[in-house]
């Protein structure tokens with residue numbers, strides 16, 4: 530085990546005995562959702578993973594230590610930490626070197642999960658190509674990470690605040706398999722439909738686990754993205770959410786919000802415009818992704834490498 534990684538006792542034990550483990554990110558806690566709903570979500574998601582027979586491992590840097598698996602007290606403190614850094618590949622090591630506290634994005638969570646030997650990770654939606662990226666060049670480091678780090682990321686696709694067509698084009702270019710779970714059309718985070726055809730469709734967690742093992746045997750590096758749509762009764766229809774997204778984007782533009790602040794700003798703005806509906810749905814989809822990720826992890830544990 531890499532000596533930079535601090536495993537919680539329960540995660541260490543699960544890994545030692547080859548039991549199923551699911552990594553969880555923490556940017557969604559510190560920058561993606563407001564207190565105290567963020568803590569409720571973090572606890573609930575861990576409970577769902579345990580219910581499915583896997584061990585949850587929430588990842589964050591606390592006072593310069595890269596933790597894989599947090600205690601409930603650490604989770605509660607992090608959920609209330611105002612100045613936590615939002616860490617990606619570029620600054621994960623900086624937070625450790627400088628003794629800072631920061632939450633991990635999809636990219637940084639993948640790096641830590643890989644070092645710890647965790648093969649599956651559940652989140653809400655990955656970062657991707659922002660609208661207007663042709664002038665701003667704002668493309669999330671999550672996409673590059675997926676192309677190089679062998680972790681399965683279970684999501685509801687990419688966040689609908691992004692240019693989804695461009696995001697999935699980049700993933701294809703980088704050789705990242707995108708799997709639509711039980712659907713022929715990729716989901717769009719808060720809603721089930723994006724208008725983009727699913728590149729590879731799979732209908733069970735076991736199929737995903739088997740696919741991953743074959744990729745390993747073919748020595749294909751990099752991760753893969755599972756796009757898991759919300760159940761129909763929980764989605765927000767595209768026209769409704771689209772209106773809020775456009776209004777939030779216009780506000781970000783007017784206020785000159787750029788870089789790392791963009792995604793948290795847009796999520797907060799959509800939360801306000803939707804009077805909390807976007808957050809409730811975001812929590813629903815993370816729960817659903819956690820359940821699927823746990824089932825994939827259980828499938829992988831049955832097929833040791």
Ligand code: PSU
Pocket residue numbers: 554556557560561562633634635636652653654655656657668669670671788789790792796811
């Ligand atoms: N999923 C959510 N909420 C979030 C995120 C994902 O439901 O807040 C976070 C993830 O950590 C992802 C990040 O990596 O947003 C993307 O940030 P950026 O667009 O700056 O790369």
Ligand code: MN
Pocket residue numbers: 667668669670788789
């Ligand atoms: Mn960005």
